[in-house]
Amino acid sequence: MSTIVSLPDQATAKLPAKSYLNQEYGLMSWLLTGDHKRIAILYMISISFFFVIGGVLAGLIRLELLTPPSDLMATDTYNKVFSMHGIIMVFLFLVPSVPATIGNFLIPLMVGARDLAFPKINLLSWYLYVGGGIFVLSAMVLGGVDTGWTFTTPLSTHYLNTHVVTAAMGIFLAGFSSIFTGLNFIVTVHRMRCPGMTWFRLPLFVWGHYATSIIMILGTPVLAITLVLVALERTMSIGVFDPTKGGDPLLFQHLFWFYSHPAVYIMILPGMAVISEVISTFSRKRVFGYTAVAFSSVAIAVFGFLVWEHHMFIMGVSQYSALVFSLMTMLVAVPSAIKIFNWSMTLYKGSITFETPMLYAFGFIGLFTIGGLTGIFLATLGMDIHLTETYFIVAHFHFVMVGGMLMAYLAGVHFWWPKMTGRMYPEAISKTAAVITFIGFIVTFFPQFLLGYLGMPRRYAAYPADFQVLNVFSTAGASILGIGYMLPMLYLPWSLIYGQIAGNNPWQATGLEWQIQSPPLTENFVEIPIMDHEAYDYEWLANKTQHEVQTVG
Amino acid sequence: MTEKTQETHQDAEVHVVKPPIYLAIFLTLLALTALTTGISFIDLGVFNAVIALAIACFKASLVVLFFMHLHYSSRLLKLTVAAGIFTFLLLISLTMTDYISRAWGMF
Numbered sequence A: 001m002s003t004i005v006s007l008p009d010q011a012t013a014k015l016p017a018k019s020y021l022n023q024e025y026g027l028m029s030w031l032l033t034g035d036h037k038r039i040a041i042l043y044m045i046s047i048s049f050f051f052v053i054g055g056v057l058a059g060l061i062r063l064e065l066l067t068p069p070s071d072l073m074a075t076d077t078y079n080k081v082f083s084m085h086g087i088i089m090v091f092l093f094l095v096p097s098v099p100a101t102i103g104n105f106l107i108p109l110m111v112g113a114r115d116l117a118f119p120k121i122n123l124l125s126w127y128l129y130v131g132g133g134i135f136v137l138s139a140m141v142l143g144g145v146d147t148g149w150t151f152t153t154p155l156s157t158h159y160l161n162t163h164v165v166t167a168a169m170g171i172f173l174a175g176f177s178s179i180f181t182g183l184n185f186i187v188t189v190h191r192m193r194c195p196g197m198t199w200f201r202l203p204l205f206v207w208g209h210y211a212t213s214i215i216m217i218l219g220t221p222v223l224a225i226t227l228v229l230v231a232l233e234r235t236m237s238i239g240v241f242d243p244t245k246g247g248d249p250l251l252f253q254h255l256f257w258f259y260s261h262p263a264v265y266i267m268i269l270p271g272m273a274v275i276s277e278v279i280s281t282f283s284r285k286r287v288f289g290y291t292a293v294a295f296s297s298v299a300i301a302v303f304g305f306l307v308w309e310h311h312m313f314i315m316g317v318s319q320y321s322a323l324v325f326s327l328m329t330m331l332v333a334v335p336s337a338i339k340i341f342n343w344s345m346t347l348y349k350g351s352i353t354f355e356t357p358m359l360y361a362f363g364f365i366g367l368f369t370i371g372g373l374t375g376i377f378l379a380t381l382g383m384d385i386h387l388t389e390t391y392f393i394v395a396h397f398h399f400v401m402v403g404g405m406l407m408a409y410l411a412g413v414h415f416w417w418p419k420m421t422g423r424m425y426p427e428a429i430s431k432t433a434a435v436i437t438f439i440g441f442i443v444t445f446f447p448q449f450l451l452g453y454l455g456m457p458r459r460y461a462a463y464p465a466d467f468q469v470l471n472v473f474s475t476a477g478a479s480i481l482g483i484g485y486m487l488p489m490l491y492l493p494w495s496l497i498y499g500q501i502a503g504n505n506p507w508q509a510t511g512l513e514w515q516i517q518s519p520p521l522t523e524n525f526v527e528i529p530i531m532d533h534e535a536y537d538y539e540w541l542a543n544k545t546q547h548e549v550q551t552v553g
Numbered sequence B: 001m002t003e004k005t006q007e008t009h010q011d012a013e014v015h016v017v018k019p020p021i022y023l024a025i026f027l028t029l030l031a032l033t034a035l036t037t038g039i040s041f042i043d044l045g046v047f048n049a050v051i052a053l054a055i056a057c058f059k060a061s062l063v064v065l066f067f068m069h070l071h072y073s074s075r076l077l078k079l080t081v082a083a084g085i086f087t088f089l090l091l092i093s094l095t096m097t098d099y100i101s102r103a104w105g106m107f
């Protein structure tokens, strides 16, 4: 099969003598670093750790649901397991996944800067994340929380004796870490673009992260405040969420979802940002409708703030208000669709090759489309009454979060692995892993749409025997999926030592980050580059390469 | 290549605020605090909360504009702060669509 990979001659190729990886040695050189690339690696290690814990919890959930009665664990343990799974996966994995790792690594490289605007705040953000992680883990070890990741009142404020406040503190801290990441990105994109790097020459990756940062900065404080209110309600009974004192439990829902709906876009926009780069590189074409894709990111960020009540349709909110929010929800799906169409148009007549990142990107497009369209089902007021709080919702958000964001994260990790480490991952096995992940995903989550439609409620350890066949499918799929995720965790570390030397630009991609050595120098660029062409200009790249051949050889 | 690339640093020159201005703002804030306290002794019905919040907002604006130098800052910074206020207004107004109309048609 044709490929665009071009590696240097392995017999003579060497890693660069000096790079951010060997600039300094020792644990302290990592823990006190201000280098955005090293902080990205720290983040990558930490989120992988939490992904494994969250994944084990997911395995336990699926194992319990293999059989109809609740036999593997007690029902209240089950509640704690799915709550912890949700909290860890949302706040400690998905929210930081692409922005804090790949974004941290690449934003300065892509805008042509030596680092982010505030390196120390960047490091602080990682420490806050670790602090948040420790709180969440303590909540788990001390006995768990069983509110679900949504901390629903009055359950969380009046009826439970589990470690709600500890877990909430953890999320509070992790929230500030994401605010700092967003702040750094926004200031960097405004202030530190290299000469010639106009807004419309920025790679779409940067646009996606800029939009994400807007949500992080404007939304996350509301989550922080809401969690503080829950803690105050629990400890001092201040009454904001308590009707007997003039409060309203639904106020909690408004505040929580005011953050958490935009937060689902924190969990998808950076993924879309990765996909734009990957699709362009592996079809050798400029992204179709660059401006539309760029502005659709910002549109998603802004309009994402206007739809939160769709999580509350059956909670007794005003029907008139629900009508408005239902309409707004349908409208916010439009910019997402614009992106899907533009990527498809980019593929049209492109010269497509099927390297691993591209396989994941195809997985993303298909699965995200299904996830997004089922969101429209849920946004329909009548339909939602039937589908809400069933496995249909569980399937919906796993299609977008796991089928979408996790696929995009893996696409990104594989795509930039040679840049980050200087070495290639093994191609054949990684392609197998991508295919296994896709199959495992479909087998796990597609049956859940059917289960939900048939009426199986979410968040219960037991279910009627009629539902067993589909649940067995789902658990079997989860085992396949588990293998799909295990493989990269094995071969990526392996490739650090045995992988082929990648050279500067194995994909012949156009981005600024590909024009420098891999792994990059601590200061990124020897000289600050001057940008004289648009993003995704393959002609410019061809000219440049030709020129190099003439002078060098 | 004539495009404007890096943002011109409009706010690069640091604005020094004269002490008398700080003093005036400080005294205004104190006076308004006294006003809030005084008014709390008079029962104005629904306006109790309205007036207290209005005074608080005014004071907060003074702090942001003068103590935090927003009044002298670039348009970009003003826009940033405006974005925060706008988001807050979205939160309040869209939540109110629920509270105002929740009981419509029920009684």
Ligand code: HEM
Binding pocket: A150, A264, A265, A267, A268, A310, A311, A312, A313, A329, A330, A332, A333, A336, A371, A372, A373, A374, A375, A376, A378, A379, A380, A384, A387, A388, A389, A393, A396, A397, A400, A401, A404, A405
């Ligand atoms: C593209 C358009 C989308 C639409 C129209 C949409 C619509 C909806 C609606 C209406 C619900 C509420 C269902 C209910 O509670 O009855 C929902 C739930 C949910 N959606 Fe989406 N969604 C979209 C995209 C996404 C994306 C991109 C993500 C995440 C990356 C996401 C994550 C979630 C989650 C986590 C829930 C469930 C929260 C919970 O109750 O635990 N959605 N979606």
Ligand SMILES: [Cu+2]
Binding pocket: A260, A261, A264, A307, A308, A310, A311
């Ligand atoms: Cu939502």
